[in-house]
Amino acid sequence: MRFLRQSMIGLFLASATLGLLAFAVWLVGSAVSERMADDPKGPPARERVFAVNVVLAKAEDIAPTVETFGEVQSRRLLELRAPGGGRVVELADGFEDGGAARAGQVLVRLDTADAQSVFDRAGSDVADARAEGRDADRGLALARDELAAATEQAELRIRALERQRDLQERGVGTATAVETAELAASAARQAVLTRRQAEAQAEARVDQAATRLARAEIAQAEAQRRLDDLTLTAPFDGTLASTNVVVGRLVSANERLAELIDPNDLEVSFRVSTAQYARLLDDQGQLMKAEVTATLDVAGVDLQATGKISRASAAAGEGATGRLIFAALNDSAGFKPGDFVSVRVQEPVLPGVVRLPASAVDARNTVLVLAEGDRLEAAEVDVLRRQGDDVIVRGDIAKREVVEARSPLLGAGIAVKPLRATDAPPPQEPEMVELTDERRAKLVAFIEANNRMPEDAKARVLARLAEPKVPAKMVARIEGRMGG
Known part of the structure; x- marks a missing residue:
């Protein structure tokens, strides 16, 4: 019983101690909160002023430019191909990649033995056709002479028949004589028909001879073209490229031998x-x-x-x-x-537009202009072109100062301190460097070995490299191409 009483007293004292400790913590926290809630008296807040770069918007006529990349190519590019198979027997001097060719110059000549034989046979056929034509003409002339003789004989026979009939009517002639004259006249007319048929055959022979001659001449012309095609000539002045043939090589029909490019x-x-x-x-x-x-x-x-x-x-x-x-x-x-x-x-000229830095225009196509009291004001513009780091706009901002670069801290009504281009320091001269003799010699050797550079441009670069001080930008670009 005594143990239970003492335990209860100890539990009570512990609870009271914890309660007093919690109350003390509350009192200290309340005091700190009241102290921190007191408004200390300090200096009044001042408006923040930002320094910004401004440019004067000038309305002018501007011709925009489109910038892109392209590839240079020749307007006259000819592939030299072999019209027929054969062996290469001749090449022009300088027939190599980069070699120069003149108009009319013989570039490649193939073996012409077989083509020459075909041409000679075609010439023989033409000669035979012409001989046949002359023979046909002579035969036609003879056929016409024979027809004329037969016609003349028929006329004589007809007149003899008429005389016999006249004699018979007068009682002098006999019927036998008349019949004989009629048979002779009929035979003469039959001879005339035969001669006319011979003349027609002679005329047909002349036509056939003419046709044969025309075919022979066509074959000869074709053989001449094939013979001429074995010799490739340059149709214009140019430069050779992609050459892949040497003397003695066998080439096939339509094989590409080279390319002829007009560099001008x-x-x-x-x-x-x-x-x-x-x-x-x-x-x-x-x-x-x-x-x-x-x-x-x-x-x-x-x-x-x-x-x-x-x-x-x-x-x-x-x-x-x-x-x-x-x-x-x-x-x-x-x-x-x-x-x-x-x-x-x-591009065509745009009248009455303003060129501004691209950073002056935001995504809503607005710019910040300087108003009275050096405060900013928003103005809307129409973006017409983007030219590198600049934009060409049109809007009611002419003769007003525009903020060069937008910032999240800037907006309408913000007080700023304008910094104008007239207040900027003068532009610095390009950086110049002095070259050592070894470094200068390497640069000069690289420029002299560059065959793609025109002579006038090469002379200008060499003149600059000969000076005591050379622009650092030029040296860096040349060494970048040297791989150093």
Whole structure:
């Protein structure tokens, strides 16, 4: 009993202790909360002002350009194929890949022995046909003379018959004489018919001889063509490529021997989107002869060639999108068929438009312009073209300052500090480097060994490399092509 009483007293004291401890914790927490809830007095908050770069929007007439990539190709490309089989007996000097050929120059000559024999036999057939024709003409002349003689004899027989009949009527002649004259006249008329038939046969022989001569001459002309085809000549000035024949080799009919390319008549083919193609059409729906500039990067020097659009492909192409356009190039020195170039096509002029950085326009086609008090204001624009890092827009923002780059912190009503281009530091000069003699010699040797670079461009690069200081960008581009 005593044990139970003491246990209850101990349990009560422990419960009271825990309750007092929880109350103390509550009092401390309440005091801390009230202290933290007190509003300390501090300086008033100030509006944040952002520094932004602004540009002046100028309305002007701009001719947009379409930038794409294309491939240079020759407008005249001829495959030299063997018209017949045979052995190669002669090749032109310089018949190799890259060799030059002149118009009318003999490039390949095959063995002509068999073709010459066929031509000679055809000539003999022509001679026989002509002899047959002359014989037929002589036979026709004789047949006509015989017909004339038979006709004359028949006329004499008829006159003799008439005399016998006249004598019989006067009682002088006899019936026997008249019958004899009639038989002679009938025989003469029969002879005339026979001679006419001989004349017709002679005329048919003449026609057959003429036909035989025509066939023989056709066969001779065909043999002459086959003989001439064994000699391949260059139809125009050009450069040889893909040559795969040597003297003594047997070639088969229609085998490709080489390609003849005209390096002076080049064009560039490039593909544009359907929307870009639509902007190159005139009011009648015809493709405009727009100006085109092709650029080729060659060892630190950009080769450029200008031209005009000549035509568009008739079909879009299987598995391809957009439109394929061709442009003829002018003054394309240094370009070769197969070069991969960048192409810029000039579109028609857009009047009264503004060029802005692409970062100034957001996804909703709005820009931030500077209003009174150096605060920002939103303005809507129509994006017409995207030109690299710039956009061409049209809107009511002419002669107003526009924020160059949008930011999530910027918006309408925000106070800013405008930074204008006039406040920017002057542009730095291109970085120049001094070359060591060994490094300079390597660069000069690489440029001199580059056969694809035109002589005038090579001279300009060598002149720059000879200077004490050379642009670092040029050196980097040349060494990048050297693989160093």
